[in-house]
Every structure is written in C-alpha cells, then in structure tokens.
Amino acid sequence: MTDASLNPLLTPSTLPYALPPYGDIRPEHYLPAFEQAFADHRAEISAITRVRSMPTFENTMEALERSGELLGSVARTFYTVSSADATDAIQEIEETLAPLMSAHNDAIQLDGELYWRVKTLHDHLDTTDLEPEQRYLVERHYREMSQAGAGLDDAAKARLTELNQRLSTLTTTFEKNLLADTNDLAVVFSDPAELDGLTEGELSAAAQAAADRGLDGKYVVTLTLFTGHPYLSTLTDRESRRRIMDASRQRGSRGGAYDNREVLLEIVRLRAERARLLGYSSHAAYVTSDETAGSPEAVHDLLRRLAAPAARNAAREQQALQAIIDAGDAPFALEAHDWAYYTERVRAAEYDLDRTALRPWFEAERVLRDGVFHAATELYGVTFTERHDLAAYHPDARVFEVHNADGSALGLFILDLYTRDSKRGGAWMNSIVSQSRLRGTAPVVVNNLNVPKPAPGKPTMLTLDEVTTLFHEFGHALHGLFATVTYPHFAGTAVFRDFVEFPSQVNEMWIYWPEVLANYAKHVDTGEPLPAEVLEKLQASEVFNQGFATSEYLAASWLDQAWHSLSADQAATDIDVAAFEASALADIGLDNPVVPTRYSSTYFAHVFSGGYSAGYYSYIWSEVLDADTVEWFRDNGGLERANGQRFRDRLLGVGGSKDPLQAYREFRGRDAEIEPLLKRRGLAD
Structure with missing residues (x-):
C-alpha cells in the first residue's frame, strides 16, 4: 500500500466523533500510516525550532500541542486493536513498530533546540x-523533557535512545510471550464432573472455548491475568482447582519459546542503567520523582506500614x-x-452468605444499563444510547453515544466485555480519540474486560x-x-x-449503594430484587x-x-528470578505460600509490558484518596x-x-486522611 489516498488512516474520519473506520482498516495500512505520521510530526517540530524569534507560548507551546495530531490518531487506533484483538499480523506489526515509536519519541523529547x-x-x-492551564503546561513539558534526558550531552542521548529502543522491543516481547503462554496453558477438561460447581453459563462458556479451539466435547478454562481464578x-x-492454579503460576517460567525470565531480567538491567544515566x-527513584509519592522511600513506608497487619489478618x-x-x-x-x-x-458459615450463589442477580446487560449507566445518570445527568450503526474494531465491542x-x-x-485468545488479559480503559478544545x-473511550462468553442464547x-x-x-x-481541557x-x-x-x-462505591443495587441486582429468571438481608450480609462481610x-x-x-x-550495579549481577522473588517477599513478611502474590514476575504485565513499572503501588496509594472521598459522599x-x-x-x-x-484539596477542603482506608481493609488498630 503506497497510495496515501487509499489509506483510511491518512484520511480524516467522517464518522461521528472521528471514530476510526475500523471496517475499512486492514493490517497493511498501519505501518505506512505510522511512517507518514512520523514524518509529519518531525516536520511540525522542525517548524517550531526554526522560528528565529524568541520563544512565546503561542509559537512554542501551542504549536507543540498542535503537532503530532496524525500520529496520536494512528497510534490510538492501532494500540486499541493490538491490546484487544492482537492477531498474528497485528503482533508482527507491533514488534516492528516498537523500536520505531521509541526512536521517534526520543527524537522529539530529546530535541535540544525544542528543549531550549x-x-x-x-x-x-x-x-x-499566562492562564493557569497554560502555565502548568509549560511546567509539565519542561519537567517531562528534563526527566526524559533532554539536558544530556549527545553521547548520553545516543545511549539513552539505544536503551529506550531495546526496552520497547523487550516489553513488547514480554506481552507477546505472556499472551501466547496464557493461551497455551488454558486448562482442558474432558469430563463435566471435573467442573462441578460451575454454573450452567460458566460450563457453557468453557464448552464454547473448547469448540473455538476445535476441541468439541471438551471444556477449556482460560486463564486470567492474575494468579487466582474466579472459578477456584x-x-x-480439588484436583481441578490445583490444575488451574498450577497452570496460572507457570506462565512465562517453564522454559521454551515463551519463557519471560531472561526478558524481564534484561528489562530490569536496562531500566536501572537508564536511571543511572x-x-x-x-528506576523506582526515577519514576516516583515525578509522581505524587515523590520517592521510593515514601512508597516503601506505606507498603511496610500496611504489610504487617495484612499478613497477621491473612494468618488468622x-x-x-x-x-x-x-x-x-x-x-x-x-x-x-x-x-x-x-x-x-467460611463466609457462608459466619455470615450466612454464599457469594457464588449471587450470580443470577448479576446479569451483565442489566448490571451495565441499570447499574453502571444508572449511577452515572443519577450522579452526573449523562445518558447513554447504543449506536448500532457504528462499528468498533471487533464485533463484540459495542458503541454507545x-x-x-x-x-x-x-x-x-x-464496551468490549468478553475474553478471546487475541485479547490480552486483565481489564483496562483506553482512549481512541482524546478531548481538546x-x-x-471530543472523547471516544474504551473499556475492556475478560468475561467468559457463553454459548449463543445464554445470558x-x-x-x-x-x-x-x-x-x-x-x-x-x-x-x-x-476531562475538559484546552491542551491535548x-x-x-x-x-x-x-x-x-x-x-x-471511587466509582466502585456505587455497587452496594442501596438505590443503585436495587435497580440492577434482579434475578435473571424471576426479576426478584436481591433480598435486603443479602445486602446487609455483603456489607457486613466486606472486611x-x-x-x-x-x-x-x-x-x-x-x-x-x-x-x-x-x-545499575545490582541489576547487572546474576539473578535467579524465583530466588529474588522469595527473598523480596520474605523481606516484607509476605512470603506465606498459601497466599501467593497477585502476579509473579514472569506474568506481571503491569510492570514489564504495561505502564506501571515501579508504580503498581498506585492502587493502594490512590485508595487512600478513594476511601476518604467515599466518606465525603456518605457525609x-x-x-x-x-x-x-x-x-x-x-x-x-x-x-x-x-x-x-491541589485538585483533591479543592474538592475535599483538605488533604486526604489514611484512617478510612485502614478501617475499610481491617487494618486499623
């Protein structure tokens, strides 16, 4: 494909909200579109740096914010697909693209004239x-370019670019290996008796997964991203549970083509070298220096403060x-x-509550429309209309205006609800189009989950x-x-x-909120609401x-x-992945073999192929704000x-x-307090 006029990625979308015309886009369109977008972006940056007059907000910052629009559009279109429907062709493109994208980003971020x-x-x-948003834009671009290495000398920049390109290739390899090994280790069962305890819908999903793999008459349980599995x-x-858990924990560490141990070790070495440069x-000091935490020590203090009482509670x-x-x-x-x-x-004995028996009250469509959407409408006044005339990147992905x-x-x-072999594990949100005055x-956003898909006709x-x-x-x-901002x-x-x-x-609080729960938690067959006493038991058993x-x-x-x-020196030594994990968990007192880590290193996609390296603490760090905010809503x-x-x-x-x-203080009237989190998680004295 050489004719740009025939490439739908290089022509502005005519669909509502600039939704990409996914039905017209083929894999061979992506790389030529990226090449054109890279060239356009370089030309736009060159136009900024060639300006002879002194820098102003308009000729530098605003011009910088206008640049790269095509690249952003092509990239968001592609990476939405590469994470949610990664066919062999798409994976091959992603591997080719990774170092190219890294090199291009470095060329912009490390541009000395732009940095000046x-x-x-x-x-x-x-x-x-300047207006507050304009002032903050200058501060953030300066901070981010400085942290990226724009102030280094040419030799250091050259080495930095090499490191970034190699890291981009390695993280892509890590994700590809994990997806392949997760699919390869899906557990096959021959007898439905082995899956006793699953609902009719879950058994149907397992049969459908087997049929999709050409294993008619069998049952396949696909693995989740995290160590455990809902079916456990x-x-x-007990043997079925063991097989599923063992398969999950083997991912990326059993030798062969999909082994991630050497991949992650090289990632660790190169990230440490980059940080020193x-x-x-x-790397943790590098990452946290530009987060609200500020330093690894602040993160470690919080994690250690929570680990000891959590381990004691787990032992009980x-x-x-x-x-x-x-x-x-x-x-x-x-x-x-x-x-x-x-x-x-135990939950059934102590609280007279069987959470697994609640699934008939959580039919997906009703949860979505009468729960998730309903809460948003009540809180924010927004409404949702399904657009059957608009097609997303996969038939399972539904579009709502x-x-x-x-x-x-x-x-x-x-919304892309269902699991499939071409989708990476876990759940996430991403943007296809971002808002900017x-x-x-206007925004186009995506939610991906990995819910097993039942056979046709089954809820x-x-x-x-x-x-x-x-x-x-x-x-x-x-x-x-x-988010309503001027600058992209x-x-x-x-x-x-x-x-x-x-x-x-924060949005999780509405799950149990009485008016919301009563609206969506209705029995799939009878329409009966979830009994009030069950809600009381759910709330009583939260800790x-x-x-x-x-x-x-x-x-x-x-x-x-x-x-x-x-x-960098420590990372350069010979490290055994399993031994390192054991030592680290013992150090913080979380080495109970009955309570495995949510992710072992070889399948820890958040930090070795995602954007959470040295940042997985973010969930508990943010939960301090979350728990404090829930208190505000209740009050x-x-x-x-x-x-x-x-x-x-x-x-x-x-x-x-x-x-x-600062935004949080303006909402809450003060800084967040940690006590609501400790109470929520049963960690208060």
Missing part, C-alpha cells in the same frame, strides 16, 4: 501573563479456613488453590468481582469522558500514575478476607519495588446530582491540567 525553547519559557514564567471459589474438585539511583483467616478443613471427613493442609473455595465456606444532562453531545463509550475533538452472568471490575473500569471511562497534553486520564486509579476506585486480598496485592507491589529499586447525602457535579467539576473535569493533589 521550552526551558526559556519555563525560566521566565514569573514574568509572563466454586470448583468442588539520567542521574537517579534506581488461614486458621479459620484450616479449621473448616479439619472438621471434614478427610483433613488436609490448606494450599493456595484451596483458599478461595474454603473462603466461601453519551450526552450531558442538557442534551449536548459528550462523546462515545465502547485546541483541536476541537452472561457476572461474578461479584466482575461487577466490581465493570464499575471500576467505567470510573476510568468517566474520567476520560469528563492534559486530556482524559493523563494524570500522575499514582493518581489515575483514584476516580475508578472478611481482606487480609488475603491486601496481602496478595501488597506482595505484587513489593515485588515491583524490589526489582526496580536495584541500582453529604451520597448519590445526588450536586455531589456528582462537584466531583466532576473539581476532579474528573480537570484531567491533567492541574496538580492532582
């Missing part, structure tokens, strides 16, 4: 009359589970694959964890939809990494199993910090339009155009 112009504006900020809480066959003691929970087993006919020692199953037994309370158009929301664009029943994930990811979507640099969720999870966590949940999360966060706190009447408008105006709506902690 930005630095000049920054040095004279106090003598300029209900499968009565940039003047930092470690373990004793309770062992007591249930010991009371049975054939006692045995509790193992990791037993935890979820016996947790539900979003309008404000006054009827004005806001943007598009795309400067460019006149999709969600677990309570999947309901939580849907509300959580929609919190990110709202952030992407509501601040669009949507472009905030500090350890703040970005805050809005999504139950928090020792396990907090421990497995903190263990993963500590692993991330341990790897990325290594100096101020809860699900009310005035409350939603305040939250939208002062937090979600500012995107990245303001220091996030």
